[in-house]
Amino acid sequence: MAKMWAGRTTGETDRMADDFNSSIHFDSRMYREDITGSMAHAAMLAAKNIIGKEDADTLIAGLEGILNDLDNGTLAIDMNCEDIHMFVEQVLTERLGDVGKKLHTARSRNDQVALDLRMYLRGASEGILAQLRELLEVIVDQAEQHKSTIMPGYTHLQRAQPITFGHHLMAYAMMLLRDVDRLKDTVGRMNVSPIGCCALAGTTYDTDRWFEAKKLGFDDISRNSLDGVSDRDFCAEFMSFCSILMMHLSRLSEEIILWSSWEFKFVELSDAYTTGSSIMPQKKNSDMAELIRGKTGRVYGDLIALLTTLKGLPLAYNKDMQEDKESVFDAVDTVVQCLQVLTPMLATMTVLADNMKQAAQKGFINATDLADYLVKKGMPFRTAYKIAGQLVAKCIAEGKVLESLTLEEYRECSDLIEEDVFSEIDLATCVAKRISEGGTSPESVMAQIAYVKEKIAIVIY
Ligand code: ARG
Numbered sequence: 001m002a003k004m005w006a007g008r009t010t011g012e013t014d015r016m017a018d019d020f021n022s023s024i025h026f027d028s029r030m031y032r033e034d035i036t037g038s039m040a041h042a043a044m045l046a047a048k049n050i051i052g053k054e055d056a057d058t059l060i061a062g063l064e065g066i067l068n069d070l071d072n073g074t075l076a077i078d079m080n081c082e083d084i085h086m087f088v089e090q091v092l093t094e095r096l097g098d099v100g101k102k103l104h105t106a107r108s109r110n111d112q113v114a115l116d117l118r119m120y121l122r123g124a125s126e127g128i129l130a131q132l133r134e135l136l137e138v139i140v141d142q143a144e145q146h147k148s149t150i151m152p153g154y155t156h157l158q159r160a161q162p163i164t165f166g167h168h169l170m171a172y173a174m175m176l177l178r179d180v181d182r183l184k185d186t187v188g189r190m191n192v193s194p195i196g197c198c199a200l201a202g203t204t205y206d207t208d209r210w211f212e213a214k215k216l217g218f219d220d221i222s223r224n225s226l227d228g229v230s231d232r233d234f235c236a237e238f239m240s241f242c243s244i245l246m247m248h249l250s251r252l253s254e255e256i257i258l259w260s261s262w263e264f265k266f267v268e269l270s271d272a273y274t275t276g277s278s279i280m281p282q283k284k285n286s287d288m289a290e291l292i293r294g295k296t297g298r299v300y301g302d303l304i305a306l307l308t309t310l311k312g313l314p315l316a317y318n319k320d321m322q323e324d325k326e327s328v329f330d331a332v333d334t335v336v337q338c339l340q341v342l343t344p345m346l347a348t349m350t351v352l353a354d355n356m357k358q359a360a361q362k363g364f365i366n367a368t369d370l371a372d373y374l375v376k377k378g379m380p381f382r383t384a385y386k387i388a389g390q391l392v393a394k395c396i397a398e399g400k401v402l403e404s405l406t407l408e409e410y411r412e413c414s415d416l417i418e419e420d421v422f423s424e425i426d427l428a429t430c431v432a433k434r435i436s437e438g439g440t441s442p443e444s445v446m447a448q449i450a451y452v453k454e455k456i457a458i459v460i461y
Helices: 015-021 024-047 053-071 084-102 109-145 165-190 209-215 225-230 233-260 287-310 319-347 353-362 367-376 381-398 407-413 427-432 442-459
Strands: 150-155 158-164
Touching (some): 024 084, 024 209, 024 319, 053 084, 084 109, 109 165, 109 225, 109 233, 109 319, 233 287, 427 442
């Protein structure tokens, strides 16, 4: 069939070249945005007397019909078309005849595709924001339940100081809040309308770009037509957001995997979010968490693919830019899927508080508190640090813990130590005393929770 763009050419394109060139198998997911954009375009053309009002009404009704038919499945997308823009225009012309051919006045596929993609990502971002809100709510809820649950806090994956599980979870809440902020910032810059830039240079028709922008919910219009059609920063920014979010989800997943192991046994995932082994009957694997960790690499790849595609592209539109969509769609789908699985996985996760407590008691993680105790009794910190270290070494040599040393043993090292040392190095005390803002005390965790709850209400619409 003759191409809609067959102007200068008369020869047929090669079948394989056609398939290579076409993007309909992935850009068809933007049909709603494409049709909505075209409706606004038709309305603008009539408002500016570029086409007649009746023609515009016919076009809008025709477009609405196509949208309905695609939504309810009575119209199938013709995969032989080059892309979704061509498909919609082709069906419109089949249905309306010559009037259909008026739609593409004062427009190009270059500004059209830029418009569709911005609208698509704006919608996808709203969905992801709602998912992030749900995840944050689950995290905050678990954190509240475990604001006093003692666990070892780690540095270098070595037991360091006692913390609460609630505090640990709230660290992820803070990361996710930043992700929310980042996405909202990205959407702010994305919400700029390129329609009306046309092929690259603007148009000789007396168009009204603001008319279309406002109708389609944009805050601004792109101020340079070359930039308008060739800017894909919004995709790169969106995928940067996705990559950073995935990095956070991956770190959390890694911890869930570790915590689920027999070596830790801090949590038990619901059967719904684990798998067995085809050979080892005793296994309960955290496959879903591992996949989230694994898919992080894939999303980074999406970002790098786009940045590499854009690097070195001359202005304005180049066909290379068609490659933006598969990366962006893959990033959207992956993030959406990961959030869909992670949120209920966390909500149904059982926390094994006794095991956490036991692990916390074994690693001399109150040694800092012992040193601080000596400082409060008047000893310089470095000396106190040394004595606490010697006591730890003694414990290790004798198979003891700091709590099981006698007062006499303590006093052999320093006569500043008195009976109150035992309550001071009790893990619950160590945690409760860390009341500095952002610290691990239950009190501070509750303040963090209140902060996040307030932010969720304000920042996420
Ligand atoms: N399918 C194309 C894309 O995704 C649409 C724009 C085509 N424009 C062009 N001048 N060939 O980028």
